[in-house]
Amino acid sequence: MRKRTRKPVPVHNLKVTRKGKVRKRSIVWRWRRAFYLVGLVAVFGLAGLVYVLSQIELPRDPRFEDAYKQTSFMCSAEVQVNCNAQNAMAQLHGTEDRVLVTYEQIPDVLKQAVISTEDKDFFEHDGVDPLGIARAAYHDIRGSSESRQGGSTITQQYVKKTYLSAEQTVTRKIKEAVMAIKLEQKLSKQEILTRYLNTVYFGRGAYGVQAASRTWFGHDVEALNAGEAAFLAGLLRNPNGADPYRGPKSLAEAERRRLVTLEAMVRDGYLTPEQKAGYAAIPMDPDAPGIAPEDRFVQPPPVPSTLGEDVKGAEWGSEYFAEYVRQWLIDEFGADTVYGGGLKVYTTLDQSMQKSAFEAVTSTLNRPEDPAGSIVAIDDHGQVKAMMAGTDFENQELNLATGRESGGSGRPPGSTFKTFALAEAVRQGYSIRSVIPSPASLEISEPQCTNGGDVWKVRGGPGGGSSLVTATKKSINTAYAELMMRLGPDAVAGMAQDMGVSSIADQKVQCSWVLGSGEVSVMDMAAAYSTLANEGIARTPIVVTRVEFPDGTVRNYEAEEHRVLTPEQAARVTFALQQVIQGGTGREANFGRPAAGKTGTTQNNADGWFVGYTPTLTAAVWMGFPEGQVPMRNVHGMSVQGGNFPARIWNRFMKAATLASESVDFPEFDEKVLGDGEALDATLGRASVLSPPTAPSSSGRPSATTAPSGTPTTGGTATTDPTPTTAPSATTAPPTTSPPPTTAPGAAGGADPPQ
Known part of the structure; x- marks a missing residue:
């Protein structure tokens, strides 16, 4: 070796x-x-x-300067460059709701709450806290929520909000740190904290603690208790995400932040555990039972709008769209940037289409006692071109088009939801020629289809069997109830969500959804049906195409997209929905161009819908009373159904909105491709023809005089499809039927009218 x-x-x-x-x-x-x-x-x-x-020099004392006076401009789609005060549809700026207070006026509990959550070593460091930065980085790496503080001190936050832009660069961070150190050398801790609390944004247009105290609690800052102070401190990171009046999610976040702040105050010795428990137990829910309005923990939002005084197009309801964009901007960039950033915001709104939408609703529902109406129109790029969400923004800011997203509630979609069951059947490989039982009535128990434990009573069928095309064209409830049983409610709800109904994730799926018992928004329905117009590609709606920042930065936006159906599958669904307009329940929607759509009417005629599309434009129409569940049985002397008032509104809007554009055909597929697929019911099989022979229209589709789809070519009735020789005769009730119920079905388990 x-x-x-x-x-x-x-x-x-x-x-x-x-x-x-x-x-x-x-x-x-x-x-x-x-x-x-x-x-x-x-x-x-x-x-x-x-x-x-x-x-580096600090600017002059900004105590009495308004750091939020810069105005951001919002322009409609007609403006493509240089959005400014002259061509903007809306201007966004601070509401001047700021009242300066002295250090002595600010109660100790508020100072303690803010210091505990934002900068617990505020009185120890010299403007920059290396230990705080290390602590924040450590918890970020661990993915821990133990520390709610960031790495920036209160002094740094004040410097950033007052002197610097919000850009996330190393240079800006160095400037921030240097200026924070210099400010600490120039001012006392008390002066810095006072300035910070007088300028920070607390939501609802309130800048500074005095305005915040009055806005949220209705009293001066001196009267704040520890629970109220903890709530305000919790607002600092994202005020709009913790407003108890903005829905269950925001309420839960507000409660969580208040508790986190109270726990931090106990940790730092400002409160005892018993005091914390007492304040945390105070109900924050504005709708909590047994609490009078004047005793609510926080006050309702103020009525005045935070939009500029004048909105171009206000005479046809553009304020609702502008407010929707304003909220989106705040969620995207934060209130400080929106109100002080000097942004140029280019939106998708087409003022001409907006006017057409407003006039289509108000010319149809033209009496003082009439219900409300709403329209959302989306083009083939996923851009919202019109949002008719109300007629009186000054007195009623609730957006009827966006539902829960804007603080309102969703609306039952009626039979417009049947389209998602049809699309799911096609996605699973079934033919639209499939014949399915369509009895006069039926009862479906819980084991057969989940419906909240109730027996589901459905009526509204011709008897015998109907093809999916005819069941769609005539909106046959029992046929679609049978289809829902075969597909399963989860699969149908999944299709609706894939196509664009975003609110489904928060709801419990039931079988009765196929007849429209869930909750949707007008925006959701327009987005979902546009998937069919886009040949099976779902695009998430957008309201902004570009945002320009004062420093020259530009952010562009396009609709996110994903494929849900193949072009052939989308064409099959479109073919069935064309029959609705050409000779079915939606005849009044026919405006002379290739179009497809579906009617919807809810229990007790409380909601009326028509949702339809051409190859380039989709529009959803809803009408009803804002408070909900008010029957519309005597509107201009008739009961509202999806096939009358909503279809007429849709017709008027689409005729005006497409007037300046060329007519576009849906993609061509021969009947063999359109009719391909398996039979849903092996016994009933498939209809022998997709539709009877007719002279084609200019679009290559059956003309408006087409006979009912599925009508037998020899014998039979117009309400049922021909069945194979092995199938039961049309007069034989399928085994799932039962005698008609002796009482009218309830709202939870019943069926909407066949519209």
Whole structure:
């Protein structure tokens, strides 16, 4: 075995001791040049920092300046460049709701709440807190929620909001730190905290603690208790996300933030655990039982709008769209940027279409006692071109088009939801020629189809069997109830969500949804049906195409998209929905161009719908009373159904909205491709024809005089489809039927009219 030899040590790394022994020099000696270099870099770095500190000057005292006076401009789609005060449809700016208070006027509990949550070492550091930065980084790496504080001190936050932009760059962070240190040298801690609390945004247009106290609690800041102070401190990071009046999600977030702040105050010795428990137990829900309006924890939002005084197009309801965009901007960028950023916002709204939507509703529902109406129109790029969401924004800001998203509630969609069952059947490979039982009535128990434990009573069928085309065209309830049983409610709800009904995720799916017992918004329905217009591609609606920032930064927006159906599958659904307009329940929607759509009417005629599309434009129409569940049985002397008033409104809007554009056909597919697929019911099979022979229209589709789809070519009735020779005769009730119920079905388990 070979003996390893040691490498000789260089002579310059050896030294001779006093006793004459030779030893290796220390590691410090051997690395002395590197240490010298590091030392020089540190010295020059420190000198550079001192130089930077000496060069950066703080602007003059901004205590009485309004850092939020810059105006942001919002333009409609007609303006493509240079959005400004002259061509803007709306201007966004601070509401001037700010009242300065002194350090002595601010109660200790509010100072303590803010310091505990934002900067617990505020009185110890010199403007920048290295330990706080390290602590925040540590918890970020761990993914822990233990620390609710960021790395920025209160001084840094004040500097950023007052002197600097919101850009996330290293240069800006260095400036922020340097200016924070200089501010600490210039002002006392009390002065810095007072300035911060007088300028920070607390939501609802309130800047500073005095305006916030009055806005949220209806009293001056001096009267705040620890529970109220904890609530205000919890608003600082995202005020709009913790307003108890903006729905269950925001309410839960407000309660969570208040509790986190109270716990931090206990940790820092400002409160006892018993005091914390007492304040945390105070109900925050504005609808909590047994609490009078004047005793609510926080007050309702103020009525005045935070839009500019004049909105172009206000005479045809553009304020609702502008307010929707304003809320979106705040969620996207934060209130400080929106109200103080000098943004130029380019929206998707087509003012001409908006006017057409407004006139279509108001010319149809033209009497003082008439119900309300709403329209949302979306083009083939996913851009919202019109949003008719109300007629009196000054007195009623509730957006009828967006439902829960804008603080309102959803609406039952009626039979417009049947389209999602049809699309799911096609996605699963079934033919639209499939014949399915369509009895006069039926009862479906819980094991057969989940419906909240109730027996589901459905009526509204001709008897015998009907093809899916005819069941869609005539909106046959019992046929679609049978279809829902076969497909399963989860699959149908999944299709609706895939196509664009975003509110489904928050609801419990039931079988009765196929007849429209769930809750949707007008926006959701327009988005979902546009998936069919786009040949199976779902596009998430957008209201803004571009935002320009004062520093030259530009952010562009396009609709996110994903494929739900193949082009052939989408064409099959479209074919069935064309029959609705050409000779079915939606005949009054026919405006002379290739179009497809579906009617919808809810229990007791409380809601009326028509949702339809051309290849390039989709529009959803809803009508009803804003308070909901009010029967519409005597509107202009008749009961409202999806096929009358909503279809007429849709017709008038689409005729005006497409007047300046060329007529576009749906993609061509022969009847074999359209009719392909398996039979849903092996016994009943498929209808022998997709539709009877007719002279084609200019679009290559059956003309408006087409006979009912599925009508037998020899014999039979017009309400049922021909069945194979092995199927029961049309007069034989399918085994799932039962005698008609002796009582009218309830709202929960009943069926809407066949519209």
